[in-house]
Amino acid sequence: MFKLDRKLIISASLVTAVALSVVGCFQGGDVTPPPSSEFNNHATIDGGVYYPVKDGRTGPYRINEDTLKGGFSHGRTPTANEIAAWDKDIMPDGTGLPEGSGSVEEGAEVYEAQCVSCHGDFGSGGAGYPSLAQGNAVTLQKTLKNQRVKPDADGPVRVFGAYWPYASTLWWYIRDAMPHTKSKSLTDNQVYALSAYILNINEFEIDGEKVDDDYVLDRAKFLKIKMPNVDGFEPIINGPQALDNVRNYYKDAKNFGGLNLKQGAVRCMTNCQKETAVVTRIQNGGISDLNPPLSSVRDLPAEKAVVLDPAQTLYEENCKVCHADSSMGAPVMGDKVAWGKVTAKGIDKVYANGMNGINAMPAKGGANLSDKDFKSVVDYMINSSK
Amino acid sequence: MDNKQSNQDLFSDSIEEESKISDRREFFRKTAALGVTALAGTSLFASQDDPAIMHHAPWGQKWGDPVTKNLYGMPSAYEHNVVRRYTQLLASGNYRASIAVTPIQESTGIITPNGLFFSRSHGGTAHVDPKEFRLMIHGLVEKPIVLTLEQLKRYPKVTRTHFIECPANGGQEWRGPQFNSLQFAKGFMSSAEWTGVYIKTILADLGLKPEAKWMLSEGSDNSEMGRTVPIDKVLDDAMIVWGQNGEALRPEQGYPARLLLPGWEGNLCVKWLKRIEFAAEPWYCKEETSKYTALKPSGKAIQHFYANEVNSTVVSPSPEIPWTDLQDGQRVEIEGLAWSGMGTITGVDLSFDGGKNYVEAKLKGLVLPKSWTRWSYMHTYKKGEVLLLTSRAMDDAGYIQPTVDEETSVMGVESVYHRNGVETWEVTATGEVNHVQIRS
Incomplete structure (x- = not known):
């Protein structure tokens, strides 16, 4: 018991250490946070303000600091089977991805039977459901620089093949959330088959081999999928430097279109506008399909609406x-x-x-x-x- | 190549459809007319006595309801138009991967009633049996744990007031204004007083391993909604909450328990919470790759875009609250909301000319971190004046709202999420209010 307690204390102090290193002021064993003023400039991972717990307060709130000291014994340890039953997420490195296989042809059959009613022929999309493919993924990835700044301009295509960084997300999501009306009903092999079909309509190659109509996908091949847009995201969130990457990214307002008065932005009060600025109005009536229709009338609801x-x-x-x-x-x-x-x-x-x-x-x-x-x-x- | 995305695709802003606004216009004209009629009864120069004063009111001359009626109270029947609203444009998944937005034009103070809190799900609203609720916490911890709802509620409670905002709030309007409505232009957010437990309180006994950098939170709903959270937030103010404005969470808000990451994207605050896992590498869930990533003109997209940045809007007047009934020379309060997921609102500036010149507005009421904050400015109305009302908020992290041009110069017009450029209402000579944008 003593051993366990000691372990917990060590773990708890590690928690504190991580917490403090987060705000960049861990000074080896000194667990007293510095005054809040030192935290008021980008101390948190999101670039915002850190409100430390100190002297019974955090920000404007009072807090009982005794409640943070642990010592609770609520709940129980889950069994190995229970963890296995729920720990089914799938990570890019293949963690959680089960063995199995399925062909494009089988996938097309499942798709026709269970998916086409929402996602349309060949993943073209449907009434209220996203498109799954719009052609060659490698080609479409290049559209991500498109900006619809003119009325007829083509926009970026953010379908699976062109946009998503890892295929693991596809497999995981199909198994857990599809079909939308009956999720978690597909077998692993069906998920492989549907994945193969979706790779096919996105015109993928795996390890130099075209995912054609005869292709059979299995775990080993799945892990060799290279998504064209794998490097299309910032900040980089994998690897040992991930958290520092993210912290540094959000320290600089310019990265995400922000303006910060502590980073050179100015609170302009007079003559703030460019000469070229004009009033832009809603075009073509805008979006007016608003339900129920807008109304601020205070009356009794119409009888017919009730029945x-x-x-x-x-x-x-x-x-x-x-x-x-x-x-x-x-x-x-x-x-x-x-x-x-x-x-x-x-x-x-x-x-x-x-x-x-x-x-x-x-x-x-x-x-x-x-x-x-x-x-x-x-x-x-x-x-x-x- | 047809690059037009489906206009049903949730939160894509490719809206080209022709639509009519005349019904709405007509409606507000009638409302305004009614307002003027009603005003006559209370005018300083009333030519006849007001029947509402001269007669006994019918509800004052008969029994009211017994206390045995409505044991869970309902709003007045006259308030039936104060409701969440939805649009076909955001009808994804047969309204099961969709959103219904809050009538913030009708909101008072800094709390949204639970029945009006915006509702967003990715597989429909789940109805969880609290007896079968389990929360599992495992992965890189010394001691994994599974909790029932009663056991979860045994932990020491904290109560905090925070808004939750969908990062697509305003996301349909990167290329220009689309909604002539405050409810739809800014109502993808709500605010509540939340009660729950800090995750760091639970972790104090579980022994987080030093290599744990990321937390997966997963819902038990139809979409098995999952998101990855960095450990920094987990050990700061992340909570698991079960209380909302003094009662249990509503099903639409994740009953019986959800994650609350103060100030961060609503999507990260996973509802119908089921499982929390710690790992050394992030997960790449669907709603942090395919969606909730902000595409920049470089072709790169921001992922893990956590905090909703400083933002504000004028609430009164707004398209739903026009000034058509105001008389020349009347004093009127211009009131609005400001909020920041990165800190506490420190000030709001108001412009009457679309952002050329600003004056300082006053904050009022409680000013709390990562919370809605009310602001106010007193104005003397001149009949026939045309105004371009623009508000601009600042927070204690130093952030100030950019202009539309400043924001799009960095983010382009395709990022969908995290738009916080200043918003402008045009007050016309007749007192109607239109949503416009000022851009070069």
Whole structure:
């Protein structure tokens, strides 16, 4: 027990040491922070002010410093299995990346079945969902210098292949967060297959080999992926100097478009503007799709707003994104002809197709609805399209 | 090559769509007209008695509600327009990787009511069963730990008032103003009094290893939202919070517990917190690579862009709070908000000509670090005057808001995040207020 306590004390003092070295004034064992005035210029990693805990205060707040001394025994040690169950993050060096494999072809199948309804054909993007590819990643990476300073200028393309620094992020995110309506449901091999497919549509090469339609991706190959934009970010956050890199970066306001009065900026009070400055107005009415519409009226809410068909609510929440317009290829709400063709098959067939999924539509559109609720929305959509 | 990004892509600012503003205009014109009518009742020169005074009010002549009604209180039914709002432009993920923004035009003081706190998630609002909540802390610590919610709440509490701001606040307007609305131009933020525990308090017993440089925080939600935090912040003022304005966190705010990194990007303050791990190298989560990185004209993007820089806005007047009802010669308060994630607001300057000349405004109320701060300036209104109201805040780290030109000269117009150039409202001759920008 004594041993443990001692260890904890050492660990705790290390914590203090790190904390003080952070603010650049660790003086070997002296744990009393200097007066706050010495910290008032870029003492923290973000370039901001450090408010030390001192004399029962931190900034304007009172604090009971006894609470910071530890000695708590709440909680318990997790088991090795529990840690393994949750510690599933994937790092660029392959930490956490499991063995497995999947081909581009298999990935295309999974994609067609589970992804295309949101991300569009070949990752082109869809109603409210990001594009996954727009062509050759190496070529597109060069667009990152594009600035839309003129109305018709092309902007930078920030899709996976052109922008992301490491492929580990893709694998991790697909496994944990995709498909959006049913996350954490893909097998490791399916994630490899989808990764292979996405590398394919981004026109990648791995270790000199083109990720073509026959390509089979596995862990060893995955770790050889070189992203074209791996050096496209600042400050550098890996390696032993990482924290100092970051601290130094944010010490200089110029790095991030800031202006600092302690770094030569001036608080101008008169004649501060360039002659060329003009009033720029909102163009074409700006963004006016604001919901609910702006209003500062203080009255009682309209009666009709209160009574909403429950099926309409379900439609708004679950179906509208694909059925509101033709962009997703789904029958559009209110389109008599399109829905006439659908219902010609008989209502039972319509229900079954919807519940099992048809074409790009996943089962129940990916929504978490009971059969009864799902049928009520189908009825609502049919009735609204007569 | 079609480089146009989907205008649905959350926080991309490629908005080219034609849209009509006439409905909104029409609405405010009507509101203003109502305001004038209402004013007649209280005018110094009233020609007739005001029925609101001359008659008994209906609510004064009958029983009100019993105390047994609304055991959790609700706002007055008349306040139904004071709500979070959303736009199709930011409808990503079928409104599950999306945002609903705070009506800061209706905010008073420096606290946002919990029901109006802006709501942003990457996989929808999770509803966590507190009985099944577990927080695991592991990695480069001597003693990993798992806590239930009750055990977490046993730790000594600290209570702090801090804003949380989405770094894309104003991020749709790098190339010019887009929203004729304070709620949408600046409402990707809210402020609350948070209660929780310093992470350094928990770590005091866990024995952080010296090689630990980074902390992963991970949510239990549908997107398994994760972010990497440098150890400096962890050992300074980082908290795990469960209390918001005197009650439990709302589901939209990460119930039952979330990370709070005072002053830093809202996205870093991971909600529905589940796991904290310490490591020697950073993680590269999706929301710190694909998004929340600020692209500069050099083609390089700033990653780990932590603090929301010093910022401010005029709240009254604003597009939602026009001066159409003001009479010539009336004294009126110009009021606003200032905030900085890098320190404490030290002052706010106000310009009436879009930033040519400034006068000093007054701070008021509590002035706290990494918190909303109210400021004020008294003005005598001249009927028909046209003004360009620009506010400019400063903090104790020395930062002062740049002009739009100064900021874009470094950051370009494609960075999406961390825009803090000064904002300008045009007050027209009729007292309407428009969002404009002053740029070369």
